[in-house]
Amino acid sequence: MTETTPTPVLVAIDGPAGSGKSSVSKAVASRLGYGFLDTGAAYRALAWLVLENGIDQNDADAVIRILADFDYEIGTDPAEYHVRVGANDVTDAIREPRVSAAVSAIARVPEVRSHLVELFRSIAAGVDKPGIVVEGRDITTVVAPDAPVRILLTASEEARMARRSAELQDDAAATAGAELKKRDQADSRVVDFLNAAEGVTTVDSTELNFAETVDAVIAVIAATDTTAD
Ligand SMILES: Nc1ncnc2c1ncn2[C@@H]1O[C@H](COP(=O)(O)OP(=O)(O)OP(=O)(O)O)[C@@H](O)[C@H]1O
Numbered sequence: 546m547t548e549t550t551p552t553p554v555l556v557a558i559d560g561p562a563g564s565g566k567s568s569v570s571k572a573v574a575s576r577l578g579y580g581f582l583d584t585g586a587a588y589r590a591l592a593w594l595v596l597e598n599g600i601d602q603n604d605a606d607a608v609i610r611i612l613a614d615f616d617y618e619i620g621t622d623p624a625e626y627h628v629r630v631g632a633n634d635v636t637d638a639i640r641e642p643r644v645s646a647a648v649s650a651i652a653r654v655p656e657v658r659s660h661l662v663e664l665f666r667s668i669a670a671g672v673d674k675p676g677i678v679v680e681g682r683d684i685t686t687v688v689a690p691d692a693p694v695r696i697l698l699t700a701s702e703e704a705r706m707a708r709r710s711a712e713l714q715d716d717a718a719a720t721a722g723a724e725l726k727k728r729d730q731a732d733s734r735v736v737d738f739l740n741a742a743e744g745v746t747t748v749d750s751t752e753l754n755f756a757e758t759v760d761a762v763i764a765v766i767a768a769t770d771t772t773a774d
């Protein structure tokens with residue numbers, strides 16, 4: 546008798562910048578023994594490659610050309626998160642302000658989006674765990690609209706700006722709020738991650754601490770029949 550490997554349960558989480566998507570998703574994945582896929586890291590890694598090659602991020606044709614050389618790897622084990630482009634470990638470099646400032650221009654190129662959407666679907670399908678938490682901006686609507694669990698993780702702009710500033714120091718802390726706002730404005734012209742699509746559950750963490758937010762997301766997953774097709 547041949548044994549079939551069950552399809553991993555996909556938990557799709559979208560939300561604006563600083564809403565806690567990465568940190569909360571990673572903690573949820575750890576608790577459940579699931580994998581974790583940070584999709585923003587791929588857009589950031591491509592933006593890093595564009596900048597490293599001295600390409601103008603607004604030159605869509607040049608960005609599309611470099612996509613063919615985009616040798617990308619991401620760790621989906623929440624305990625071993627890493628991002629590589631070719632031989633370069635870019636885990637930290639992709640968080641630099643210059644990358645954050647360039648990424649929205651790259652993410653609005655349709656060819657980039659379709660290429661990465663396919664990549665995300667294949668990474669999620671191949672995870673060697675019972676499930677995977679995939680987070681980004683268009684996971685509930687484009688990457689995995691049929692996922693059994695779909696969540697919009699949100700928080701007030703004030704809360705998100707304060708949380709992001711608290712991670713940083715001095716000048717970076719002072720500009721983080723403005724950067725976050727600008728990026729959301731640019732990104733929301735491409736995909737709607739501010740309003741929950743039909744069937745998507747909103748978790749608003751404005752009044753919740755980190756642990757309460759993780760619990761709230763796990764409660765949504767627990768309330769869903771993830772065995773249904
Ligand atoms: N409910 C919460 N209470 C307090 N802090 C929180 C909460 N949720 C997340 N945080 C903190 O907010 C900060 C931003 O979270 P995180 O980086 O996970 O957001 P994000 O949505 O992935 O952001 P981006 O889209 O910009 O990458 C982190 O320092 C995280 O620990």
Ligand SMILES: Nc1ccn([C@@H]2O[C@H](COP(=O)(O)O)[C@@H](O)[C@H]2O)c(=O)n1
Pocket residue numbers: 562584585586588589648649652680681682683684728732
């Ligand atoms: N599904 C996604 C995820 C991300 N983006 C773009 O990438 C940028 C960085 O994402 P973070 O989650 O690391 O903040 C983001 O600003 C978007 O431009 C996307 O388009 N779709």
